[in-house]
Amino acid sequence: MFTAILVMAGIAIVLGLTLGYAAIRFKVEGDPLVEKIDAILPQTQCGQCGFPGCKPYAEAIANGEADINQCPPGGEEGVRKLADLLGREFKPLSEEHGVEKPKSIAVIDEQVCIGCTLCIQACPVDAIVGAAKQMHTVVEPLCTGCELCVAPCPVDCIAMVPVAETVQTWKWKYPVVEIRKAA
Amino acid sequence: MIGRLFKFHGGIKPDAHKNESSGGAIRKAPLPARLVVPLRQSARAGAACIVAVGQRVLKGERIGEPEGFLGTGVHAPTSGTVAAIASCPMAHPSGLETPCVVIEPDGEDRWIEHAPFDYRAASRDEALAWLRDCGIVGLGGATFPSHVKLGRGSGIETLILNGAECEPWITCDDRLMRERAVDILAGANILRELIGARELVVGVEDNKPEAVAAMQAAAVGTPTRVVAVPALYPAGGEKQLIRVLTGVEIPYGKLGGDYGVRCFNVGTAHAVYRAFIHGEPLISRIVTLTGNCETPGNWEVAIGTPVADLLALARPKADTDRILMGGPMMGFAMPRLDVPVVKGTNCIISASPRLFPPAPPEQPCIRCTECAKACPVELQPFELYWHSRSKNFGKAQEYHLFDCIECGCCTYVCPAHIPLVDYFRFSKSEIWAREREKTAADQARERFEFRNFRQEREKAEKAAKLAAKAAETRAKLAEAGTAEAPAAADAPAAEDPKKALIAAALARAKAQKAEIQPQNTDNLSPQTQAEIADIEARRKVLEAVAATPAPQAAEAAAAPDEPRS
Numbered sequence: 139m140f141t142a143i144l145v146m147a148g149i150a151i152v153l154g155l156t157l158g159y160a161a162i163r164f165k166v167e168g169d170p171l172v173e174k175i176d177a178i179l180p181q182t183q184c185g186q187c188g189f190p191g192c193k194p195y196a197e198a199i200a201n202g203e204a205d206i207n208q209c210p211p212g213g214e215e216g217v218r219k220l221a222d223l224l225g226r227e228f229k230p231l232s233e234e235h236g237v238e239k240p241k242s243i244a245v246i247d248e249q250v251c252i253g254c255t256l257c258i259q260a261c262p263v264d265a266i267v268g269a270a271k272q273m274h275t276v277v278e279p280l281c282t283g284c285e286l287c288v289a290p291c292p293v294d295c296i297a298m299v300p301v302a303e304t305v306q307t308w309k310w311k312y313p314v315v316e317i318r319k320a321a
Numbered sequence: 322m323i324g325r326l327f328k329f330h331g332g333i334k335p336d337a338h339k340n341e342s343s344g345g346a347i348r349k350a351p352l353p354a355r356l357v358v359p360l361r362q363s364a365r366a367g368a369a370c371i372v373a374v375g376q377r378v379l380k381g382e383r384i385g386e387p388e389g390f391l392g393t394g395v396h397a398p399t400s401g402t403v404a405a406i407a408s409c410p411m412a413h414p415s416g417l418e419t420p421c422v423v424i425e426p427d428g429e430d431r432w433i434e435h436a437p438f439d440y441r442a443a444s445r446d447e448a449l450a451w452l453r454d455c456g457i458v459g460l461g462g463a464t465f466p467s468h469v470k471l472g473r474g475s476g477i478e479t480l481i482l483n484g485a486e487c488e489p490w491i492t493c494d495d496r497l498m499r500e501r502a503v504d505i506l507a508g509a510n511i512l513r514e515l516i517g518a519r520e521l522v523v524g525v526e527d528n529k530p531e532a533v534a535a536m537q538a539a540a541v542g543t544p545t546r547v548v549a550v551p552a553l554y555p556a557g558g559e560k561q562l563i564r565v566l567t568g569v570e571i572p573y574g575k576l577g578g579d580y581g582v583r584c585f586n587v588g589t590a591h592a593v594y595r596a597f598i599h600g601e602p603l604i605s606r607i608v609t610l611t612g613n614c615e616t617p618g619n620w621e622v623a624i625g626t627p628v629a630d631l632l633a634l635a636r637p638k639a640d641t642d643r644i645l646m647g648g649p650m651m652g653f654a655m656p657r658l659d660v661p662v663v664k665g666t667n668c669i670i671s672a673s674p675r676l677f678p679p680a681p682p683e684q685p686c687i688r689c690t691e692c693a694k695a696c697p698v699e700l701q702p703f704e705l706y707w708h709s710r711s712k713n714f715g716k717a718q719e720y721h722l723f724d725c726i727e728c729g730c731c732t733y734v735c736p737a738h739i740p741l742v743d744y745f746r747f748s749k750s751e752i753w754a755r756e757r758e759k760t761a762a763d764q765a766r767e768r769f770e771f772r773n774f775r776q777e778r779e780k781a782e783k784a785a786k787l788a789a790k791a792a793e794t795r796a797k798l799a800e801a802g803t804a805e806a807p808a809a810a811d812a813p814a815a816e817d818p819k820k821a822l823i824a825a826a827l828a829r830a831k832a833q834k835a836e837i838q839p840q841n842t843d844n845l846s847p848q849t850q851a852e853i854a855d856i857e858a859r860r861k862v863l864e865a866v867a868a869t870p871a872p873q874a875a876e877a878a879a880a881p882d883e884p885r886s
């Protein structure tokens with residue numbers, strides 16, 4: 139009996155040590171859940187969700203402080219993915235945070251711009267180039283379409299222009315399934 | 322010497338319908354009123370426009386400069402005037418627009434000065450650059466730039482010339498081989514030398530005996546082998562033809578080049594011949610006009626000729642309801658006819674309900690696995706279909722969706738009439754779009770994080786600068802030992818560099834002000850000044866007197882307490 143207890147205790151100690159070691163050795167940096175949520179969010183960094191960027195919103199979701207339907211750029215599909223990830227019910231986009239829109243990018247009317255640099259300070263992804271009292275312009279491929287630069291412009295020369303489909307971005311449509319007429 | 326032939330998996334035998342158009346010789350299509358030359362000849366790369374509206378161009382003059390690694394030159398197909406540089410609809414299932422140069426021919430068809438290029442005297446890189454500048458791309462349909470396909474020029478043993486032309490209805494390569502076999506072989510041999518291959522093998526489907534004979538006649542006395550391969554769609558697929566001719570089965574994710582084999586289309590070889598031996602860029606190609614029309618045939622068409630003008634040559638019959646570009650298996654119904662012929666256009670088919678009956682309605686998959694038996698890539702189309710239909714793209718990719726060559730065999734055999742390829746095309750473009758979105762999102766995340774980091778860093782830098790400056794000022798003041806020094810040092814400067822700085826600055830300002838401000842006593846007569854000095858002296862005495870009693874009073878106030886304690 140005594141040997142049995144010793145053996146069991148020995149095994150327990152060994153396993154405990156192994157687990158303890160593994161916990162230190164394979165420690166996960168950062169919060170994997172936040173990273174996963176952040177990977178789903180569209181990274182428009184527009185703040186419509188009520189948080190200063192996608193990462194803070196991801197953190198808030200992970201901590202249970204925010205609902206999953208507050209990101210309009212992500213759209214219904216984004217909510218669906220979040221619901222899948224978190225094992226929650228799908229719910230439609232909350233209206234107070236805005237509606238889903240086709241992707242647009244900001245375009246500065248360069249003739250009107252007075253070079254006040256306010257838009258540069260507002261852009262969350264540094265997609266605007268320019269200098270004080272110089273013409274400013276948006277670097278198209280970098281613009282996420284967050285609209286944050288539109289409001290600060292004192293001369294209202296920034297417009298959001300929907301992105302047109304090109305031969306490169308055109309997609310084959312989902313094959314139309316004919317519904318058989320009821321016999 | 323005829324080597325052993327191999328078989329690839331699956332394949333189908335649709336009606337070839339070659340005889341409709343293969344009878345007559347290639348004719349030169351008349352020039353249309355306007356040529357619309359897209360600057361982007363393939364989906365992958367474009368060219369930068371180097372002409373201006375109103376400029377006169379000669380036949381073969383370069384109008385587009387190659388852009389990027391995959392770019393190739395674009396040339397004027399005839400002499401004339403540039404009428405416009407604008408976005409025009411493209412020969413693409415979407416019918417979307419792309420930048421084009423519109424040329425109005427002057428009817429003279431005058432060539433620009435051009436000279437042969439001696440590739441033997443030039444370095445390999447120069448020869449490849451010449452191909453790029455001549456705008457040579459794969460004419461089999463994929464329009465992949467040939468100079469890129471020629472690669473590094475090592476490790477290739479066998480060059481295969483693809484004359485299989487396995488798609489039904491199309492006969493442009495057939496006619497080209499019958500009529501210009503010698504030129505094709507000359508071009509193929511240039512390609513073989515450039516790629517450093519030892520062997521040249523021509524594969525032609527055995528339903529084109531005249532083409533096989535012509536190629537064999539041209540190859541007499543040379544080591545080139547011309548092999549008739551069994552007609553089985555899609556024997557003209559690159560991997561399938563390599564399999565049939567060499568027995569090499571190229572696995573998932575690899576290319577023919579990894580196994581010492583490269584494949585070029587016969588049309589490409591002909592274009593290479595024209596480019597090197599005659600110095601002519603690629604400005605025309607052979608197009609088959611066939612289907613439900615009065616005068617089917619093959620035409621040599623200037624790139625940029627609108628499809629509508631070409632159809633006038635073939636005279637489609639009245640019951641034509643659609644026009645297909647490419648073959649019936651891999652082509653697409655054209656959304657509009659004002660689009661130009663491009664380098665990848667091999668065939669234009671007038672379709673009628675009689676020749677191409679509309680597909681019966683799709684029914685549920687019965688899992689008969691006919692599609693898997695027909696698939697030349699040995700995929701499981703029904704699984705791919707399942708996952709594509711439910712938009713489960715990750716799973717579709719696990720089943721090697723991207724190995725699908727969109728040959729259409731599965732759709733052809735499916736007893737449930739499921740448009741399988743449509744689903745696969747949908748899945749592929751959806752996955753590409755997601756990939757693009759993901760790259761954009763990753764970039765945005767990175768830039769956002771960097772911006773936050775930069776703002777933090779700027780804040781820290783500012784604070785550090787401030788602290789350093791405060792320390793400096795304090796040190797300076799301490800050194801000077803002026804009256805203000807203790808005042809500045811007294812403040813809790815150590816904790817708050819800002820306050821210290823402000824205090825120092827205030828003190829400085831006060832001193833400066835005192836120095837600069839003209840005193841109203843400055844310009845008075847000596848007499849009055851003496852008076853003022855007198856008054857000041859008296860005031861000082863009074864002030865001293867007023868100041869002294871305070872400590873006395875304090876002492877007095879403190880004193881009475883002592884005895885009590």
Ligand code: SF4
Pocket residue numbers: 179180181182183184185186187188189190191192193195208209210211212
């Ligand atoms: S609403 Fe804007 S900031 Fe918030 S998660 Fe969506 S894209 Fe990011």
Ligand code: SF4
Pocket residue numbers: 246250251252253254255256257258268274290291292293294295296
């Ligand atoms: S905010 Fe408007 S005016 Fe100011 S720099 Fe930007 S675009 Fe120009």
Ligand code: SF4
Pocket residue numbers: 685686687688689690691692693702703706731734735736737738739741
């Ligand atoms: S051929 Fe059609 S019905 Fe048969 S398994 Fe394939 S998809 Fe299903």
Ligand code: SF4
Pocket residue numbers: 692695696697698699700701702724725726727728729730731732741742745
């Ligand atoms: S279209 Fe794709 S899945 Fe269908 S048979 Fe061809 S390669 Fe196979």
